[in-house]
Amino acid sequence: MAIRTKPDHQRYTFEGFGSAKYPNLMLRGAGDLNNWPLAVYESKHEGYAGMRKALQMEPGAVIEDVKTSGIRGRGGAGFPAGLKWSFMPKDTAERKFTRYLVINADEGEPGTFKDRAILEYNPHQLIEGCIIAAYAMQANTCYVYIRGEFLWLIEKLEAAIEEAKAKGYLGKDILGSGFDLEILVHRGAGAYICGEETALLNSLEGRRGEPRVKPPFPAAKGVFGAPTTINNVETIAAVAPILRMGGAEYAKLGTPKNTGTRVFCLSGHIKRPGLYELPLGVPLDFILNDLAGGSSTGKKIKAVIPGGASAPVFSEKEFSTPMDFDAVRNAGSMAGSGGVIVLDEDTCMVQACLRLIRFYAHESCGQCTPCREGCNWMEMILHRIEHGQGRTEDLDLLASMTPNIAGKTLCALGDAACGPMDSILQKFRHEFVHHIEHKTCMVSGHRLLAHVGAH
């Protein structure tokens, strides 16, 4: 096993980060490779204080505190975490349940690279969150499902788990509370769809990562047939500061229905890409221009994908949207996983669209026809437009496909493909028209695709 010594290239901070206005709850010590051990977490970052507090409380009171905090899931759908936890069945006199907590560390959404930073620099914050969440739901086993490429992070998390075990924070009768917990790490094997919660459960059970039909929802029938709660790494790691500071205090951050901070991942044509932990509701253009320095190429920013590759694209008039779940949805997109991808004026939107759709066509699990066939056809049609062989009727054809995919599939991957497709086609239609009429890109400052040599 090798603990990382090679420095990483991410940027984790900005001016004012760590002040009362921009509190640092999720990225403490990020960038410092010696930050991960338990001793550092406890001495420098108030580590395991939240866990100690939680173990003194009734499990139901812990759930209440998380509900009070108002935290919404950071994995994609933005579902309130406390509410999700309260769906887990309680033991009755006749029936005792085996319950599971599953952590989603698949991090496959293009444009998202935040869970990785938590695993790298604060694995103990995740472990602390797991203990609190598992205690609240009275689950005695927690699986952390980590994407297979994060091999070094798996090794690091296992080392951190060993440290926590040695301290008595995991295992039997944690700190005399009578509560037992074991955390097991499960390595994925390269499939974006395994980030979808029920596909993840199948993968954890040793099957193909194919999403399940819902209902039954995981809280009724999850992994190994038992009640299960699935949460994203960032959601669970945030539970540690929530318990430490109290749900009411946490709820003061952000905006009323969108509380707390979240880690935005900035990538693409932006001067200072990296992770920005910000209270929810900060306007997008402030993040782009004031915090991240604007475009990296000197060209104007033409489009922004605000919530990971599955989110519909914003064009200039939406750049002032406050970055929280509701405001981004009202502006026609979704806050998703917090991945903000910036595209400058010189980017050909047909190529960008083709690149996105190719991803969905490749990652579709193939279970339902609209997604399997639809994504492949969209890719082929976009491919021919990009190659200068598009036909005028192709645009209507593309527009007619999405209503037959979105909302008609088993999981949200179908919708995830349609969001970008529809929004790009609507907002940048003239670029598609130019492609069809002139058989070449309208702008071609960046080549986004390998092996595409038509022009």
Next chain:
Amino acid sequence: MNHPQPPETSDKPLATGERLPKTELKDFGPEAVKEILAIAAKYPDKLAATLPALHIAQRDFGFVGLDAMKAVAKALSIPEGHVFGVASFYSMYQKHPVGRHHIQVCTNISCALRGAAKLLEKVSERTGVEPGAGPSADGEWSVEEVECLASCGSGPCLQVNHDIYDEDVDEAKLESILEGCKRGEYRAWAK
């Protein structure tokens, strides 16, 4: 249809009736079987050890061919058909041999905006192998195009033998990576 077809992705699925290359090893050694059974014992159902066992198979066999899949089925006493289905679903299980240095380049959107297409072509040119085309004649290199590796802010990025990522890879950085490979600075494949 007379329009150009999109290129196959480099981890192309198995074609109908395609035969997988043979491996030297035909079955797990006793140590590996013990290791797999110990993993299986951690789960309520031994089927859950399918993915970990396939990772071990890749480590021991070099790639996950038919014999490796059969060995997994045998070690766990689970149906072979189940193991084939799982192994062919996941892209990290290589169904064909790879080079001693298997280079996976992310070409997804964020990396693409920062020059991943050029990087992939450069990697291909410098190693002399096409993405997805199997190892170079000396067995040293293979190249694969992969989807987002979660390193988007510091792209373009690549991963050698599932070791820690190399980020912000430009031409000079690529040269030092290839040199590093030759000096043995990366994890051995699948180990």
